[in-house]
Each structure stands twice: as structure tokens, then as C-alpha cells.
Amino acid sequence: MAPKVLVSDKLSPTAVQIFKDRGIEVDYLPDVGKDKEKLAEIIGQYDGLAIRSATKVTEKILDRATNLKVIGRAGIGTDNIDKVAASKRGVIVMNTPFGNxxxxxxxxxxxxxxxxxxxxxxxxxxxxxxxxxxxxxxxxxxxxxxxxxxxxxxxxxxxxxxxxxxxxxxxxxxxxxxxxxxxxxxxxxxxxxxxxxxxxxxxxxxxxxxxxxxxxxxxxxxxxxxxxxxxxxxxxxxxxxxxxxxxxxxxxxxxxxxxxxxxxxxxxxxxxxxxxxxTPHLGAATTEAQENVAIQVAEQMSNYLLEGAVENALNMPSMTAEEAKVMGPWVKLADHLGSFIGQMTDEPIKAINILYDGSVAQMNLDALNCAVIAGIMKKANPDVNLVSAPFIAKERGIQISTTNQDKSGAFDAYIKVTVVTDKRERSIAGTVFSDGKPRFIQIKGINIDAEVGEHMLYTSNEDVPGIIGALGETLGSNGVNIANFTLGRKEPGGEAIALLYVDEPVPAEARAKLAETGLFRQIKPLEFDVA
The missing domain is CATH 3.40.50.720 (NAD(P)-binding Rossmann-like Domain)
Structure with a gap:
């Protein structure tokens, strides 16, 4: 079924024709953007929304946009779009930063x-x-x-x-x-x-x-x-x-x-x-600029809807159509690795070191770097996105370094993220299996094999008997169902960790009960965006 795009502001006829020529169904309704009620009524039909400045894409509109995948702004300014709400719903926001x-x-x-x-x-x-x-x-x-x-x-x-x-x-x-x-x-x-x-x-x-x-x-x-x-x-x-x-x-x-x-x-x-x-907001009002941004936004939206290519996006890294097919799961993995580190780290971060090993080292590392940094910084700034994250990191004086190397371990490819603070270094590694699902494969140098879930619980402890029983009994008595349970240790009797994928967040009472056992050095609930 062909994608369907709504053009809700006045846009060049050339742009509308580009959508049609690419096989995309398009409704040109240049006045509907000014009618919030009408826009909310019809937006659920569309995969794409092409706008200028008149249409206000609010959280309320996005709540009704059940099929929307991309918003294209013909122009540079996007303050008429709720980008946080769009990101939460998986809607890409693109602009045309160079057309005007x-x-x-x-x-x-x-x-x-x-x-x-x-x-x-x-x-x-x-x-x-x-x-x-x-x-x-x-x-x-x-x-x-x-x-x-x-x-x-x-x-x-x-x-x-x-x-x-x-x-x-x-x-x-x-x-x-x-x-x-x-x-x-x-x-x-x-x-x-x-x-x-x-x-x-x-x-x-x-x-x-x-x-x-x-x-x-x-x-x-x-x-x-x-x-x-x-x-x-x-x-x-x-x-x-x-x-x-x-x-x-x-x-x-x-x-x-x-x-x-x-x-x-x-x-x-x-x-x-x-x-x-x-003057009445004439900054971009020349024949050349109007034509340029309209053509550009139509081409960008068409490329994304038909091929998965992302250009000039404000809430995810740009990548070609070819890259998008391969990189999607790796971008998600990079975000998960960063998110794990960000949630585990309470003190100021001085440096982020990212290692790419094997075939992933040949991918678009800029996009992957952005995903890692954004994942790390979500805890401190929930509104951060893949575009703003590197700038925020630079503003805070965080040093970013990247290393890529040929296949050196048991996996065809993996990513390892290490953060440095004044007190410690913390690292995590992950890979993407053949099923396309990201996995955590190493934490603090301890090998594991953990599926990533929306709600997780991380614990660290000495490798002693009773850990599995304490976790299972305490979570069970608090109504928390365990979907996946992963253990790892450096050596018998040494440092050990557990990573649990659970069906719902672990309540504070359950964490307190675990702490009372005296078995655990650290008990940390984690949340991941797995959508």
C-alpha cells in the first residue's frame, strides 16, 4: 500500500508533483493547518505531514496521528512542532536547513x-x-x-x-x-x-x-x-x-x-x-527560497517513506537508504548501551570512549556515536535527541573518542562503551544477533548474554549461594514477573552481577527487601525504550 502524505500549508505545486511522481498518495489541503480540530480529525490517515509555519503540530495532534512516521518542515524553524512528543511516538522530524x-x-x-x-x-x-x-x-x-x-x-x-x-x-x-x-x-x-x-x-x-x-x-x-x-x-x-x-x-x-x-x-x-x-515574517519569502525548500522537503520525505533514508532529521541521525537497512538495530543497540551507562552513572562524566569492533566499524559511526551519547544523556536531559546530544556533551566539556578495529573476539561485531568520571570507569558491550535484536554481552568486564527489555533490574554482589533465590522470592512476593534472568561472574567467589528483564518496574519496597538481605552491593532499576 502506497504511503499517504498530507500537505497542510501552502507549498509549491512542484513539491506536490514530486510526491505523486514517486508513487506517494498526497492530499494538498493548504488551509487545514490553520484548523486544529479538522487537522486532528484527519491526521490519523497519513504516514507523512508536510508543513510550513502555519500548522502547529502539538502533542494533541500527535496523539491522533496513529500512522504518522515523518513530519517535513519546508524551512528551518521547527518551534511549531512538539519535537519531544514526536520523538516519543517515533515520528521523525525533518527540516530543510539550507533552502532559505x-x-x-x-x-x-x-x-x-x-x-x-x-x-x-x-x-x-x-x-x-x-x-x-x-x-x-x-x-x-x-x-x-x-x-x-x-x-x-x-x-x-x-x-x-x-x-x-x-x-x-x-x-x-x-x-x-x-x-x-x-x-x-x-x-x-x-x-x-x-x-x-x-x-x-x-x-x-x-x-x-x-x-x-x-x-x-x-x-x-x-x-x-x-x-x-x-x-x-x-x-x-x-x-x-x-x-x-x-x-x-x-x-x-x-x-x-x-x-x-x-x-x-x-x-x-x-x-x-x-x-x-x-515586515511580516518575510525572511524566507523569495521565489527561489520557497521553491527550494518545498522541493527539498518533498524529496526528503519521499526518500524516507519509500527507502528509509533519513536526511536533515532533528531527532535521529541521518543515514542513506542503504545504511538504514543495516544500521537500524545497531542504532538501537548504541542507544541501549548509552542508556545503561547513563542510568548507572551518578557523578559528572569526563569522557566517553566508544569501541567498534568487526563489521560495525565500517558503518556510519557518526550516527552510532550520536545514539550512544544521546542514550547516556537522557537521564540528565530527557529532551535530548540524536542531533542535540553531541552539542550538549561538548558544552559540558565531555571528551568523545572513537576506536574501530578488526574482528578481535567471539562476535562478528560489537560495540563497547566506556565512561570515565573522577571516581571510576564503567563499561558495557553489546551486539546484534541474527534476529536483529540487541543484546548486552559484557558489563564491567564480566561476560553475559542478556536480552534488552523495557524494565530491567541490575544487581552486583559477591559470588555466593542464595542470590538467585533471594531475587526470585523477593520479586515474586511483590508481584514482579521475571521474563529473562542473566548471571555473570569474573571468577568463582569473586565479583558477580545479575541482569533481570521483568514485566513491570521493580517497586521500591522490593528493592528495599533485597537490600535488607545484605547480599547485594548494588541494586539498580533500569528502563529502556525498546519500541
Whole structure:
């Protein structure tokens, strides 16, 4: 049966035709995205949803999207999609990060010019029959300092264009390395430094909990007198009321906004203020960009629905169609290994070392690395995904190292993950059997053979009699059914471990009873996403 896609926002006819040409059934309903009730009513029919910014993909919509496999956003911003809810339901979220980068960067530069030379007000005055040359005294861009908040895809293009205008460019971006900044011929600075030095400030970051109101009242009050603020990124990055107050007081000389905290912006505190330029979210609104992102999203979604290829996904690693067929179980294994380590480790992690042995060493290791890191970091940050995990790890100063080697053991391929803290090293290894199911094969250097279940219990102890009996009797008396029981030891009488796959979480009372026996050094409940 052919996959079925809903296009719920206005998209280029070329994109719709791409779906049809690839044999995908498509319903083009460009107004349904604005009707939450109607969208919720029909979304259960579709395998794919292609949108722009008008459709809001909420948790409520996703609850009704029982067949949905992929959401494709024609554009870069995905704050209209509940990505956490999508990930929990196994729905891939894709965007098109490069289709409108030039267009949006150009708009930011145009808005900066318009603000610097008061072009909209001068145009309105002149067309009204006035000739007010002295009223519209502007400033040059040449020689001025441009502060760029966010030096990613779009921000880096703005930096390049600004340098071409002979501006001095400084940038605040936690993910920008000194080496990259030097290559871009810009100066990397902290936010307070940028606020104090910039003549113009332009924002190019997504809207997240970390960036919301990044230009707060407090931040705006730290800016250089006469600064001009440009926002062509996302509404909510700037405290608009505070900015309006500072424009009225004369501290801020002007602003140019393409995006607003509430859209459509029928009214806003910035409207009507002197030297404030406003446009209706036109950053990506060029013929070229609209066509590019529409074509790109249709091709990406088709490739995934028909071939399993993942491109520009925000909640899982990208891989080609060929890789997807082979790598799926290994990605799941990598996540399980990371999750085990993350749940077992309470102290700060200094380093993550990942060993790939045998045939797995020839796979897409970037994707597997992301899965391991995301698995480890889920405990500290449940919202982490396969894209954000490496950045969060880098931000925390965690060193990531990868080793790949030829087949060196009893298995054709395996992955071993080791984390290093100030107190200890902890390791786990796993493989994928011929049935495609991930297995744990070694913990702390002790060989085991354990199926991975949603609910598990890990214990460590001295190798003494009574362990199996204590576990079986205690769990049984607390109504916990054991699906799989695995034991391992280093040597007779030495350190031993048990890993139990159980049908439901082990209650705290049962764990307390086990602790009372005095047989166990460690008793740890574990949870894994096996869906």
C-alpha cells in the first residue's frame, strides 16, 4: 500500500508533483493547518505531514496521528512542532536547513540597511509630497561593529556579507570554536562583551528555553547607546516591551523586526515607533527560497517513506537508504548501551570512549556515536535527541573518542562503551544477533548474554549461594514477573552481577527487601525504550 502524505500549508505545486511522481498518495489541503480540530480529525490517515509555519503540530495532534512516521518542515524553524512528543511516538522530524539560508541572511542585511538609513520612513515622507532631507540623517555601516548572536547556517552568511561591507564582526555562539571564528575572520566574544561593543546587533538563533528573551530588559540596558537591533530569526528572542521603552528613551536608535512574539502581529508595542522597520515574517519569502525548500522537503520525505533514508532529521541521525537497512538495530543497540551507562552513572562524566569492533566499524559511526551519547544523556536531559546530544556533551566539556578495529573476539561485531568520571570507569558491550535484536554481552568486564527489555533490574554482589533465590522470592512476593534472568561472574567467589528483564518496574519496597538481605552491593532499576 502506497504511503499517504498530507500537505497542510501552502507549498509549491512542484513539491506536490514530486510526491505523486514517486508513487506517494498526497492530499494538498493548504488551509487545514490553520484548523486544529479538522487537522486532528484527519491526521490519523497519513504516514507523512508536510508543513510550513502555519500548522502547529502539538502533542494533541500527535496523539491522533496513529500512522504518522515523518513530519517535513519546508524551512528551518521547527518551534511549531512538539519535537519531544514526536520523538516519543517515533515520528521523525525533518527540516530543510539550507533552502532559505541565503534569502533570510539577505533579508537581515536589507533590514539593517533600512534601519541605518531610515528608508521606510523616508520613502513614506517623500511619497507624501514632503522633502525632509534633514529629518532622515542616517549612519554608515562601514567601520561599525556588528554583533551577531548565533553564527550557524544563516548567521555565518550574515557575518560574511557584513565583512564585505567593511564592518567589524563579533559573534556570540556557545558552539562556535575559536578555530572556526578565525577561519570566518570574526571575533568570538561573550554575550556581555557583544552587548557593550556592538553598533548593530542581529539575532540568528532558534527559539529555545536557553534563547528565549536572550535580549531581555537587563541585556538591552547593557547595550551601547545608539545601538540598532535586527531580528529576522524568531519572535520571543527579544523583550519587545523593554525594547520599545529603550527606543522611546533614546538609548536604542532603531530596530528592524521581521518576527514577533505573537504572529500574525496585528498589533505590537514596536509599531509606530520612530525608526522601527517591520515586515511580516518575510525572511524566507523569495521565489527561489520557497521553491527550494518545498522541493527539498518533498524529496526528503519521499526518500524516507519509500527507502528509509533519513536526511536533515532533528531527532535521529541521518543515514542513506542503504545504511538504514543495516544500521537500524545497531542504532538501537548504541542507544541501549548509552542508556545503561547513563542510568548507572551518578557523578559528572569526563569522557566517553566508544569501541567498534568487526563489521560495525565500517558503518556510519557518526550516527552510532550520536545514539550512544544521546542514550547516556537522557537521564540528565530527557529532551535530548540524536542531533542535540553531541552539542550538549561538548558544552559540558565531555571528551568523545572513537576506536574501530578488526574482528578481535567471539562476535562478528560489537560495540563497547566506556565512561570515565573522577571516581571510576564503567563499561558495557553489546551486539546484534541474527534476529536483529540487541543484546548486552559484557558489563564491567564480566561476560553475559542478556536480552534488552523495557524494565530491567541490575544487581552486583559477591559470588555466593542464595542470590538467585533471594531475587526470585523477593520479586515474586511483590508481584514482579521475571521474563529473562542473566548471571555473570569474573571468577568463582569473586565479583558477580545479575541482569533481570521483568514485566513491570521493580517497586521500591522490593528493592528495599533485597537490600535488607545484605547480599547485594548494588541494586539498580533500569528502563529502556525498546519500541
Amino acid at each position: 539560508t541565503i534569502t533570510t541572511a539577505e533579508h537581515a542585511i536589507a533590514m539593517m540597511f533600512a534601519c541605518a538609513r531610515q528608508i521606510p520612513e523616508a520613502n513614506a515622507s517623500t511619497q507624501a509630497g514632503k522633502w525632509e532631507k534633514s529629518k532622515f540623517m542616517g549612519v554608515e555601516l562601514t567601520g561599525k561593529t556588528l554583533g551577531v548572536i548565533g553564527a550557524g547556517n544563516i548567521g555565518s552568511i550574515v557575518c560574511d556579507r557584513a565583512r564585505g561591507l567593511k564592518m567589524k564582526v563579533i559573534a556570540y555562539d556557545p558552539f562556535l570554536s575559536e578555530e572556526k571564528a578565525q577561519a570566518m575572520q570574526i571575533e568570538k566574544v561573550e554575550l556581555d562583551d557583544l552587548l557593550a561593543r556592538a553598533d548593530f546587533i542581529t539575532l540568528h538563533v532558534p527559539l529555545t528555553d536557553q534563547t528565549r528573551n536572550i535580549l531581555s530588559r537587563e541585556a538591552l540596558e547593557k547595550t551601547k547607546k545608539g545601538v540598532r537591533i535586527i531580528n529576522c530569526a524568531r519572535g520571543g528572542l527579544v523583550d519587545e516591551e523593554a525594547l520599545a521603552d529603550l527606543i522611546k528613551s533614546g538609548h536604542v536608535a532603531g530596530a528592524a523586526f521581521d518576527v514577533f512574539s505573537v504572529e500574525p502581529a496585528r498589533e505590537n508595542v514596536l509599531f509606530g515607533l520612530p525608526n522601527v522597520v517591520c
